[in-house]
Amino acid sequence: MTMLDTTHDASLQSWVPSANAADTDFPVQNLPFGRFSPKDGAQTMRIGVAIGDQILDLRAAGLADSDDMHTLMSAEASERQALRSKISQGLRLGSAQQATWANALIPMAQATLELPCEIRDYTDFYTGIHHATAVGTLFRPDNPLLPNYKWVPIAYHGRSSSIGVSGQKFFRPSAQTRNPQEDAPVLRPTQRLDYELELGVMIGIGNVSGDAIPIARAQQHAFGLVLLNDWSARDVQAWEYQPLGPFLAKNFASTISPWIVTMEALAPFHAPWTRPAGDPQPLAYLDDASHRAHGAFDITLEVFLQTEKMRETGLAHERLSSSNYRDAYWSVAQMIAHHTVNGCNLRAGDLLGTGTQSAPEPENAGSLLERTAGGRNPVTLKNGEQRIFLQDGDSVTMRAHCEREGFRRIGFGECEGTVLPARS
């Protein structure tokens, strides 16, 4: 567990006024990293830190030698903490750096936020047991939770090329689907387009091929977390997923938030990691005392929807559900320890999705498939519109934040994406 230090003091204020607003996701206690391109187009992609509604350009502030995010991410923990300390001190009220760093600030509104780093391998886990059970019931009514679920942090490899940053727009995908009454599959636009509410772990320090990362050190290899929307075409998935797992059902688009909230920023929000009574205890490579004490994270996750009609009538996004990452069956450290136990090498810039994080109750499910019980119970929005699955023009926004008595609230910013009509 990362130690708490003065960068976490709730009393800290910044000389950037917007960072002191009660509702900002980016107070001086957060300091998430990302990449941006100034909208004036004169400069190439830069790396920066979000502070209120501003971005501190790290190279302009003399805090980085290059704009290579992988290098920054793969620094040793002590270096990362030193950098965080330096940034925190420089952005605090009364800092001697204010005069010079003020020139290294760019308003977020004048920048295009990019993917926070080049994504290398993308792995998607399945750590939400409420999701796994609910989806399992729909795909395999007799056999919802398979015998391996409580032993193995189940995962599959995903597609990196189609991962976009918040603001991503994608065409409704077409692929083969086969309805129960049909003799043969048909190529057509998906009729069961869904979102999946996930967090993504951005790997910082990698490991050499053959070297398993022990659970005790696993979290040091995580650089931070982002929000992840793992868009899914359920009808495509149902037809294609046997025997090798989802493919075209998931690889047309995945959206992440632009700011990586670091493990250091999340340090106050650790929670005990527990197993429900009666469930098997994990194998030793997935378990230790420190992990039990601190292995989970208390992060509130929310999904919002804005239909085209809502947009046209000036209605803001409406919240569909809220869940908490504390409820995940497998933790960040367990995902990393499991992924590498066979010697598989992780690299800076790898992304590990947590899988859909649903709350135990169906109305707080992290996907429409679960929320509507496979399409049987439509969601009715405040303006009277109904949804079973996503319609063209729908915009889905995910948000996350951490709150704890005695600490400043920090947030993840937004992960938004919009469905465009299928191409003819």
Place this chain on the structure above:
Amino acid sequence: MTMLDTTHDASLQSWVPSANAADTDFPVQNLPFGRFSPKDGAQTMRIGVAIGDQILDLRAAGLADSDDMHTLMSAEASERQALRSKISQGLRLGSAQQATWANALIPMAQATLELPCEIRDYTDFYTGIHHATAVGTLFRPDNPLLPNYKWVPIAYHGRSSSIGVSGQKFFRPSAQTRNPQEDAPVLRPTQRLDYELELGVMIGIGNVSGDAIPIARAQQHAFGLVLLNDWSARDVQAWEYQPLGPFLAKNFASTISPWIVTMEALAPFHAPWTRPAGDPQPLAYLDDASHRAHGAFDITLEVFLQTEKMRETGLAHERLSSSNYRDAYWSVAQMIAHHTVNGCNLRAGDLLGTGTQSAPEPENAGSLLERTAGGRNPVTLKNGEQRIFLQDGDSVTMRAHCEREGFRRIGFGECEGTVLPARS
């Protein structure tokens, strides 16, 4: 289909003597691309073309501006053909370039062959129907070939970080496995380590997200083919693969050959693409007349094994099986058209595995799982040793070549890998 031109003339000879040897994989008709580092260590990684037992350094020969293989691979077809023509002419007997290009040659024995390009996304298909049927019988005796197989070119996303080049050595992986008589899984070294004989398609020209690649143009997006050994831990796979597919069973190591044999070099070896009588015809996005006429490739594939004992007693690799890529159920063009039909974007450097290519008869299966019928019928080697699955110290080599009356034989070089004992 790529047109034949003078670069394919069987009568061409090279001023590099070893390229004219009857048994070379790299005559002047082949000209595969790869990357290498001179063993003297003075230079960084370069790109080159294999010719006999030599490498032509493309930048030293004035044929490339940089050592960025992705740029070379993503050139338009006409540019690629022009480059091939220029290299072919310069390496022919009597070429005016001989005097200058002789200085751009480096003996292969003095170079370390690297991955032919940085691998971006890796997708592994399942196009070998004999393999799918044989493996399906072992995993699901009642239901070997699932209903989607003859409609969907089944695939899953694989792991890029652990792909190595021929010569790769890896530790026997440990992971959770659960034997039938056990109450709980155990973390232990795999007892059912296998190889899988595949070809890999290296993508050259990518596509923009949202743009499906039509079957008629699909093959233009392939830059060339390599050999691929998709090492697999069968006991790990059996325990973990439901419901999202293989993960730790495959991501510890995959090995490819160092030279990309281009689609231009393979042009003489196209074959008609056919469906067995009674099988469904593919959907329109996977089918057209030209594809039926030329969509397959006649490529002989072979697997060889050398045990530690054979190595100690001076015995060469022994051939275990031979199959032909002509027998694949889905073609290169169909893999590309299917992968992108939902708008998924491919990029230069993506690798698409064909899945295991087994011949119809069990003794020519492309994996030990099939070859031994799940471990029931051990393979007996000439020195009396037996194998059910791979043992520590085993070296597996794959080779491939194309032969056709009236054309020069071309080969793929070697794809070799060695199993090291599990780490304690």
